[in-house]
Amino acid sequence: MEVVREDLIPMVVSLVLGTLVGLERQMGRKPAGLRTHVLVCLGSTMFVLTTKHAVIAFGGQSLDATRIVHGVVTGVGFLGAGSIMRTEGFVFGLTTAASVWMVAAIGVAVGVRAYPLAAIGSVLALIVLEGYRWLERMTDHDQESGE
Numbered sequence: 001m002e003v004v005r006e007d008l009i010p011m012v013v014s015l016v017l018g019t020l021v022g023l024e025r026q027m028g029r030k031p032a033g034l035r036t037h038v039l040v041c042l043g044s045t046m047f048v049l050t051t052k053h054a055v056i057a058f059g060g061q062s063l064d065a066t067r068i069v070h071g072v073v074t075g076v077g078f079l080g081a082g083s084i085m086r087t088e089g090f091v092f093g094l095t096t097a098a099s100v101w102m103v104a105a106i107g108v109a110v111g112v113r114a115y116p117l118a119a120i121g122s123v124l125a126l127i128v129l130e131g132y133r134w135l136e137r138m139t140d141h142d143q144e145s146g147e
Contacts, residue, residue, distance in 0.1 A: 014045035041107035048111025
């Protein structure tokens, strides 16, 4: 039962934090929304948690856990790149790609049980995604008015 709890708690934390970031993206009707962000966060957490199980199953300490993190970062980079679109000289989806990448980092932090780091990352991601909108509007307004 202890093993189940050791895996269940990080997965639930990952679910909650991925949901917070995903909801923000969903409300903005972005290409990668709620389910995408939650699944990326859960998946990255699960990959990290799998490391412990692999060491137990195959024995020895020769497994390099950082290889899993490297794989998550690379794989999610490709996933995020799929949300970037270019139309008539404009590029769309960069923030969505970055938020998918960030939610993978949150999932990895949860996977190694760095819950405070994962929570801080989630809060800061939400501040950037929602709170920085005013800064963008302000700078866009300044450019439009010729300043």
